[in-house]
Amino acid sequence: xxxxxxxxxxxxxxxxxxxxxxxxxxxxxxxxxxxxxxxxxxxxxxxxxxxxxxxxxxxxxxxxxxxxxxxxxxxxxxxxxxxxxxxxxxxxxxxxxxxxxxxxxxxxxxxxxxxxxxxxxxxxxxxxxxxxxxxxxxxxxxxxxxxxxxxxxxxxx
Amino acid sequence: xxxxxxxxxxxxxxxxxxxxxxxxxxxxxxxxxxxxxxxxxxxxxxxxxxxxxxxxxxxxxxxxxxxxxxxxxxxxxxxxxxxxxxxxxxxxxxxxxxxxxxxxxxxxxxxxxxxxxxxxxxxxxxxxxxxxxxxxxxxxxxxxxxxxxxxxxxxxxxxxxxxxxxxxxxxxxxxxxxxxxxxxxxxxxxxxxxxxxxxxxxxxxxxxxxxxxxxxxxxxxxxxxxxxxxxxxxxxxxxxxxxxxxxxxxxxxxxxxxxxxxxxxxxxxxxxxxxxxxxxxxxxxxxxxxxxxxxxxxxxxxxxxxxxxxxxxxxxxxxxxxxxxxxxxxxxxxxxxxxxxxxxxxxxxxxxxxxxxxxxxxxxxxxxxxxxxxxxxxxxxxxxxxxxxxxxxxxxxxxxxxxxxxxxxxxxxxxxxxxxxxxxxxxxxxxxxxxxxxxxxxxxxxxxxxxxxxxxxxxxxxxxxxxxxxxxxxxxxxxxxxxxxxxxxxxxxxxxxxxxxxxxxxxxxxxxxxxxxxxxxxxxxxxxxxxxxxxxxxxxxxxxxxxxxxxxxxxxxxxxxxxxxxxxxx
Numbered sequence: 001x002x003x004x005x006x007x008x009x010x011x012x013x014x015x016x017x018x019x020x021x022x023x024x025x026x027x028x029x030x031x032x033x034x035x036x037x038x039x040x041x042x043x044x045x046x047x048x049x050x051x052x053x054x055x056x057x058x059x060x061x062x063x064x065x066x067x068x069x070x071x072x073x074x075x076x077x078x079x080x081x082x083x084x085x086x087x088x089x090x091x092x093x094x095x096x097x098x099x100x101x102x103x104x105x106x107x108x109x110x111x112x113x114x115x116x117x118x119x120x121x122x123x124x125x126x127x128x129x130x131x132x133x134x135x136x137x138x139x140x141x142x143x144x145x146x147x148x149x150x151x152x153x154x155x156x157x
Numbered sequence: 158x159x160x161x162x163x164x165x166x167x168x169x170x171x172x173x174x175x176x177x178x179x180x181x182x183x184x185x186x187x188x189x190x191x192x193x194x195x196x197x198x199x200x201x202x203x204x205x206x207x208x209x210x211x212x213x214x215x216x217x218x219x220x221x222x223x224x225x226x227x228x229x230x231x232x233x234x235x236x237x238x239x240x241x242x243x244x245x246x247x248x249x250x251x252x253x254x255x256x257x258x259x260x261x262x263x264x265x266x267x268x269x270x271x272x273x274x275x276x277x278x279x280x281x282x283x284x285x286x287x288x289x290x291x292x293x294x295x296x297x298x299x300x301x302x303x304x305x306x307x308x309x310x311x312x313x314x315x316x317x318x319x320x321x322x323x324x325x326x327x328x329x330x331x332x333x334x335x336x337x338x339x340x341x342x343x344x345x346x347x348x349x350x351x352x353x354x355x356x357x358x359x360x361x362x363x364x365x366x367x368x369x370x371x372x373x374x375x376x377x378x379x380x381x382x383x384x385x386x387x388x389x390x391x392x393x394x395x396x397x398x399x400x401x402x403x404x405x406x407x408x409x410x411x412x413x414x415x416x417x418x419x420x421x422x423x424x425x426x427x428x429x430x431x432x433x434x435x436x437x438x439x440x441x442x443x444x445x446x447x448x449x450x451x452x453x454x455x456x457x458x459x460x461x462x463x464x465x466x467x468x469x470x471x472x473x474x475x476x477x478x479x480x481x482x483x484x485x486x487x488x489x490x491x492x493x494x495x496x497x498x499x500x501x502x503x504x505x506x507x508x509x510x511x512x513x514x515x516x517x518x519x520x521x522x523x524x525x526x527x528x529x530x531x532x533x534x535x536x537x538x539x540x541x542x543x544x545x546x547x548x549x550x551x552x553x554x555x556x557x558x559x560x561x562x563x564x565x566x567x568x569x570x571x572x573x574x575x576x577x578x579x580x581x582x583x584x585x586x587x588x589x590x591x592x593x594x595x596x597x598x599x600x601x602x603x604x605x606x607x608x609x610x611x612x613x614x615x616x617x618x619x620x621x622x623x624x625x626x627x628x629x630x631x632x633x634x635x636x637x638x639x640x641x642x643x644x645x646x647x648x649x650x651x652x653x654x655x656x657x658x659x660x661x662x663x664x665x666x667x668x669x670x671x672x673x674x675x676x677x678x679x680x681x682x683x684x685x686x687x688x689x690x691x692x693x694x695x696x697x698x699x700x701x702x703x704x705x706x707x708x709x710x711x712x713x714x715x716x717x718x719x720x721x722x723x724x725x726x727x
Contacts, residue, residue, distance in 0.1 A: 010338060014286070018278060025279045055467075062464035068283045068303060071338040 002031065002051050004083065004153045007064055008072040011037060011044040015069045019046065022067065028052065028060050032150030043071065047083075047152045076155055083153035086125045088113070089135070092142035093120045101141060108134045119144055160328040162290045162321040163188040166254065167196045169297035172330050175225050177201060177216065177583055179209040183229020184269060185256025188321035201583060201612055204604040206233050208576035210240020211602070213251045215577030218563045219538055220584040221375070223250040223304045230256045231269030234315070235276065239570060241311045242280040246567025247396060248373060250309035252300050253281075259319040260288055273315045282310030290323035294330050302334040307341030308462040309373060341461060345478035345486055352474045353431075353457045354490045360429035360455070362499040363389045366412070366441075369396030369566070370434015370460060370480050372559040377401065379484035380433060387494040390503050392420040394435050396566040399556040404535075409503070410512070413441040414713050415548045418510035418724050421711070423503055424449050425719045432458045434480045437469040438567070439715075445469060447718035459483045510711075510724060512552050520680045522546060522621040522703040526553040526593060528683050529619065532691065537589040538581050540564065542574040542598030545627035548709045550593040572601025575618060579605060582614045589617070589691065596622040596646060596660055606670035609696040617690050620663055620700045623707065624649065631708045649705065667698035677701040 009015050016035060023030050031049040038045050050060055057075065064073045093101055101120055105112055110124035124134055128151065135143070160168070166189055170178070177199040182190045193200055203209040206228040213224030228234050234255040244251045258267040274286045283303050285296045293316075300312040357363055371380055371393075377400050384391045384407050391401045392409040403410055412420035424430070430452050435441070442448040448470065449456075458465075458472040459480055466475045476483050514523035526549050529537070535555050540563040541547040547564055556562050563581060565573040578592040592599075599620050609616050624647040633641050648656040664674030673695050677686045683701070690697040712723045 014274060017275070021278050059464065059468060062466075062468075066462065066464050068336065068339050 001053070001077075002049060003057050003060075003075055003077045004081065004151070005048045005050060005060065005064070006074045006076050006153060007046040007048060007070060008038070009044050009046060010069040010071065011042050012069060015044070018067055018069060019048075019064070022063055023050075026059065026063055028056065032148070034150040034152045036152075047150070049151055076153060080156040081153045082156065083127055083151045084125055085128065085131055085151045086123070086149045087131055087135075088121060088123055088147040089138065089143055090119050090121045090145040091138050092118065092144055094118075097141055101138060104134070104137050110134060158328045160325050161188070162287075162293055162316065162323050162325070163192050165290070165293045165325060165328055166297065166316070166321070167192045167198065169294060169330060170198060170225065171196070173297070173301045174222070178225045178227050179203055179212040179216070179580060180227030181206050181209060181229070181233060183233045183256060185230035185233075185258060185318050186227065186321075188318065189227065189254070189256070189316075199583075201579070201608065203576065203608045205602065206236035207240050207572065208579070208602050208605045208608060210237045210251065210253065211243065211570075211573050211576035212580030212583070212605075212608075213253075214240060214244045214249050214573075215540060215563055215580030216584040217244075217249050217251060217580075218577070219560050219581035221560065222584070223252055223301055224580060225252050225254070227254045228256070229269065230258055230273075231271045233269075234273045235271050238276060238280065239568075241277055241313065243565050243568045243570045243573060244311040245280045245282065247369060247565065248309050249311065250304040251311040252304050253311060253313045255313060255315050256321075257286070257315045257317040260317045261319070263317065273313065277313045280311070281313045284313040284315065286315045287317065287320050290320050290325045293320065293325065294328060298331045299334055299336060303336075303339065307339070308465075342477050343461070343479040343482055345459070345476040345483035349474055349476045350483065350486045350490070353459075353476060353487055356429055356455065356457055356474055357387055357389075357431065357487070357491060358494065361496065362427050362451075363387070363429040363431060363496070364423050364427035365389050365391035365401075366394075366424070366430055366432045366435055367391060367397040367400045368394040368433065368435025369400075371397055371400035372434075374434060374461070374480040375559070376433065376481035376484055377559045379481055379488060381405070382488055383484055383491070386488065387491060388496045388500060389431065390423055390500070392416070392423060394441055394566070395551055395564060397435065398551060398562040399559045402557040403555045404557055409507075411551050414443065414715070415551070415709055415711065417512055418711050418722060419503060419506035421713065421719045421722060422506050422510075426451050426502070428452055428455060430456045432456060432460070433484065434460060436460070436465045439469075442469060443713050444716055444718045447720070514553070518680055520678065520683070520701060520703050522623065522701070522707055523549050523553050524680065525619065525621060525677075525683055525687075525701050525703065526550055529591065529593075529687055530554045532684070532687050533589060533591070537561070537591045538563065538578075538585060540574040540578040540581060540590065540592045542592070542594045542601070543569045543571045543628075544595045544598055545623075545631065545707070545709050546593050546595040546598070546621045548628075549621070571598040575599060575602050575616075576605050576608075578616045578618070579609050579612075579614055582616050583612070592616060592618045594618055594620045595627060596620055596624065596663070597626040599663070600661075603666070606667065606672055606696065610671040615694050615696060617697045617699065620698060621703050622660070622663070622700050623703050623705045624660060625705060627707070628709070630706070634706070634708070636714070663698050663700040667696070672696035672698060675699045
């Protein structure tokens with residue numbers, strides 16, 4: 001099962017490699033990892049998406065907690081949370097297909113950020129199911145390039 | 158006060174109570190060394206940096222105080238790696254200080270540059286690259302704090318040459334440490350302690366299973382008190398040896414792959430495991446699905462490291478905290494109890510399946526260790542290398558006090574014992590320190606003979622020379638159809654003429670280094686040779702030409718269960 005783990009860490013050089021190193025040396029799989037400064041500039045928040053059974057997730061939590069630079073670890077999977085991911089996608093298009101693609105983009109409230117003769121680049125942000133559905137629809141046109149930030153999440157209230 | 162980086166290091170070490178550093182000089186630590194020989198700190202000059210790390214480890218394990226080692230950048234620092242990994246696996250507090258190329262050159266593939274914080278990341282508890290001399294005092298303070306608190310471990314400080322030379326304008330050594338993200342828990346949760354007490358009171362066949370954590374936390378007295386009060390037999394891991402007096406009637410000695418049969422049977426039958434500072438590693442559990450089937454998950458696990466709990470087996474009562482504090486709380490609440498049926502069963506096993514070796518007129522390695530125990534009356538600090546001799550040292554020397562058995566358990570580092578003995582001797586100048594070694598292992602850090610002789614350290618090394626890398630040979634014999642691929646070190650009687658296998662003459666080698674060498678070829682020579690060695694106030698090698706194909710038993714093959722235990726004699 002996929003878990004969303006939110007980790008507060010010291011905002012220092014080397015911390016990211018500590019965390020990445022932990023995942024590789026313990027054989028845990030990271031699906032995605034997003035990191036950025038919090039309201040306190042000395043602290044960063046990492047949102048780590050990891051797949052594993054309960055035993056693995058328990059170890060992920062404990063091993064993260066064990067790292068000296070980790071301040072707080074929260075598995076928010078079972079909590080009420082909001083998550084978003086930002087995706088930039090460059091789609092093949094021709095004068096015939098452009099209209100259809102633009103329609104899809106409008107339905108999903110995505111944004112066109114670049115367009116030329118052969119391609120159209122869209123920006124979409126949202127939860128996983130929305131992004132998945134959008135990508136499924138534009139896939140038949142041919143995706144030339146896909147860039148994703150990885151999910152970030154925040155608990156409600 | 159104005160102070161340079163190098164002076165801050167010296168001052169910081171003194172303020173942390175350090176009395177000795179094990180190390181080796183080099184270009185990137187010239188500034189540190191320029192202060193060292195003018196400082197009150199004692200410096201033990203090793204002959205290979207790996208020796209420095211193991212010596213700091215032996216010092217730490219035998220005294221309970223952090224060991225300090227120092228090396229230059231690049232190869233000096235990378236030579237520490239095996240020692241740091243050894244200490245990390247066995248939770249030994251070490252502070253390693255390495256030189257680094259000047260900060261502007263970092264990342265330029267400079268001469269003798271290695272990314273030490275990168276390399277040491279998975280084998281240290283924490284590490285630092287010091288970029289600003291104003292951070293140095295805090296970093297030293299934190300390094301010692303992190304190394305010795307919680308679950309101890311090695312901490313590395315990588316110190317670029319320009320930072321050693323830089324001047325800090327307002328140096329003040331901090332009085333306290335505050336790391337917001339690091340707050341080890343020492344007190345056990347009251348609810349869990351209550352549950353643990355109830356479980357012990359209800360258990361019919363409880364078993365104490367003690368690891369290195371008992372020794373680290375100084376909880377031996379508490380373990381004994383609990384065992385005695387509630388009549389609970391106690392087995393220890395390799396690292397737990399000495400944590401429970403093995404001459405006590407409740408002692409089951411070591412368990413696991415080469416544990417005693419009675420300890421393994423007890424683990425198989427127990428209905429409640431009380432794990433104290435142990436981590437259920439694979440050498441203890443064997444096949445995890447068949448481990449302790451009668452406990453049915455009834456496990457109390459006391460450990461200061463939450464990640465050690467429920468890692469390998471499911472635990473019903475986790476107690477995160479310091480072993481000593483938690484046991485004290487349990488003892489306060491627990492009612493005395495007898496388990497006569499259980500004890501009778503255990504005593505029957507002990508009688509039926511004792512640890513035995515063939516005591517004939519041949520020179521058997523087990524006999525040598527047994528005699529060493531008798532002569533020293535168990536009062537020596539024993540270190541070991543890794544292999545058959547290590548297991549025999551665990552079996553045939555009786556450990557009754559903590560910090561008297563130093564061995565690389567987790568990493569299994571050949572070459573650990575001799576430098577560790579040097580470190581232990583430095584930390585315990587009045588004690589007898591003996592390294593029990595094999596002919597393979599001793600050659601891995603033999604250069605430290607020069608260190609021992611130069612510093613006048615009367616370490617005794619007993620080399621059980623069987624002309625084989627014995628433990629690997631044993632596995633080849635048992636599981637690889639006797640295909641002794643590259644494990645034979647010296648020609649045997651079966652060798653074709655012209656066999657070029659070679660073992661040095663350890664007696665001459667010791668003498669060449671200015672130490673004393675004694676060779677033992679017959680059983681009758683063992684006691685006089687050991688007595689002579691112990692009388693000699695110098696570094697002594699005792700080379701015992703023991704039986705070649707002796708095996709370590711009992712043995713549970715890797716990944717098997719107690720049902721596949723091979724008992725008996727070699």
